[in-house]
Amino acid sequence: xxxxxxxxxxxxxxxxxxxxxxxxxxxxxxxxxxxxxxxxxxxxxxxxxxxxxxxxxxxxxxxxxxxxxxxxxxxxxxxxxxxxxxxxxxxxxxxxxxxxxxxxxxxxxxxxxxxxxxxxxxxxxxxxxxxxxxxxxxxxxxxxxxxxxxxxxxxxxxxxxxxxxxxxxxxxxxxxxxxxxxxxxxxxxxxxxxxxxxxxxxxxxxxxxxxxxxxxxxxxxxxxxxxxxxxxxxxxxxxxxxxxxxxxxxxxxxxxxxxxxxxxxxxxxxxxxxxxxxxxxxxxxxxxxxxxxxxxxxxxxxxxxxxxxxxxxxxxxxxxxxxxxxxxxxxxxxxxxxxxxxxxxxxxxxxxxxxxxxxxxxxxxxxxxxxxxxxxxxxxxxxxxxxxxxxxxxxxxxxxxxxxxxxxxxxxxxxxxxxxxxxxxxxxxxx
Numbered sequence: 432x433x434x435x436x437x438x439x440x441x442x443x444x445x446x447x448x449x450x451x452x453x454x455x456x457x458x459x460x461x462x463x464x465x466x467x468x469x470x471x472x473x474x475x476x477x478x479x480x481x482x483x484x485x486x487x488x489x490x491x492x493x494x495x496x497x498x499x500x501x502x503x504x505x506x507x508x509x510x511x512x513x514x515x516x517x518x519x520x521x522x523x524x525x526x527x528x529x530x531x532x533x534x535x536x537x538x539x540x541x542x543x544x545x546x547x548x549x550x551x552x553x554x555x556x557x558x559x560x561x562x563x564x565x566x567x568x569x570x571x572x573x574x575x576x577x578x579x580x581x582x583x584x585x586x587x588x589x590x591x592x593x594x595x596x597x598x599x600x601x602x603x604x605x606x607x608x609x610x611x612x613x614x615x616x617x618x619x620x621x622x623x624x625x626x627x628x629x630x631x632x633x634x635x636x637x638x639x640x641x642x643x644x645x646x647x648x649x650x651x652x653x654x655x656x657x658x659x660x661x662x663x664x665x666x667x668x669x670x671x672x673x674x675x676x677x678x679x680x681x682x683x684x685x686x687x688x689x690x691x692x693x694x695x696x697x698x699x700x701x702x703x704x705x706x707x708x709x710x711x712x713x714x715x716x717x718x719x720x721x722x723x724x725x726x727x728x729x730x731x732x733x734x735x736x737x738x739x740x741x742x743x744x745x746x747x748x749x750x751x752x753x754x755x756x757x758x759x760x761x762x763x764x765x766x767x768x769x770x771x772x773x774x775x776x777x778x779x780x781x782x783x784x785x786x787x788x789x790x791x792x793x794x795x796x797x798x799x800x801x802x803x804x805x806x807x808x809x810x811x812x813x814x815x816x817x818x819x820x821x822x823x824x825x826x827x828x829x830x831x832x833x834x835x836x837x838x839x840x841x842x843x844x845x846x847x848x849x850x851x852x853x854x855x856x857x858x859x860x861x862x
């Protein structure tokens with residue numbers, strides 16, 4: 432770095448040159464959406480960098496945060512007047528705090544004037560599932576998701592795994608990914624991707640995650656729903672975390688939860704609304720009549736999942752620890768889920784499982800029908816048996832099957848047959 436310049440920490444906690452704001456990979460999609468749509472809605476977990484992103488691209492626009500009580504009072508007192516002041520786009524941070532009246536005023540405004548780039552709404556709760564907001568702005572709004580950092584963003588490299596995988600295995604043959612040790616991978620998993628966590632030591636992280644969960648639940652769930660059983664919500668979150676990377680069977684949760692059956696379902700919905708957990712739908716293209724329809728459950732950040740399970744990199748390094756496989760799969764899922772928000776290919780993520788025991792951890796399906804199937808393995812030596820179900824899927828699907836990939840903790844990319852290969856997990860963020 433040139434003399435006289437220093438490394439500082441952004442609001443998101445990532446180091447950058449003091450004269451340069453770190454660019455998020457989703458920034459291009461965000462700018463395209465603002466330029467094309469009347470309203471842009473930016474969603475994602477708290478502390479994922481939403482406000483930092485919109486501030487960095489604000490230009491001559493206006494930013495108002497509803498976390499400020501005076502600003503919130505003004506928005507509630509006169510929603511239409513609140514929207515009429517200031518250059519566009521008008522960014523309204525934490526839109527869920529104002530609820531239905533302000534959203535309806537936005538709808539009224541953009542229906543009278545259909546020009547793009549009028550409003551940007553950010554929120555740490557899922558806009559479409561907050562019960563205090565029934566107006567979806569359908570046809571008027573474009574959505575942009577901002578998640579914690581991927582490994583590519585952390586390292587300043589482009590993440591293009593999904594685009595490459597959907598073109599076929601040849602895209603992985605040009606060069607080997609840089610080697611990454613198993614312990615280094617486990618450290619990355621336990622750190623996760625929340626920007627603020629990346630500047631903390633391993634000893635400081637548990638306190639941050641504890642405070643994050645507590646304030647997120649109290650701030651968003653209690654404020655929006657009126658639920659007061661914070662301790663029970665924390666317990667329920669830990670029950671879900673114990674099943675991250677696994678098929679979600681609600682009866683098992685209900686049996687262990689300190690809540691009545693309906694309350695478990697209601698509280699699960701809130702934990703999804705505030706982006707602490709998520710589900711991955713089952714995929715089916717008539718490969719078998721015995722396909723299982725249960726979704727898989729994931730905590731939305733591997734570092735958060737590791738903390739909820741009380742795991743460190745040292746503990747996960749024990750080959751007998753069953754949580755290692757769950758957290759490695761959670762890590763891979765989170766990397767791919769985040770890449771989907773900016774990948775050039777229109778694609779969706781699934782898992783596949785049938786009642787005979789056949790399963791594939793992750794399935795990427797492009798809008799044109801191309802399929803890439805992924806197995807996640809914690810072993811350091813690639814094995815032919817890893818490809819049993821990938822081979823079955825390839826032979827059943829035919830030409831639309833682009834690649835069957837086993838992501839593992841070894842260091843070499845190795846072919847295992849027609850459109851099948853094993854490659855290091857680091858291939859997720861190394862082109």
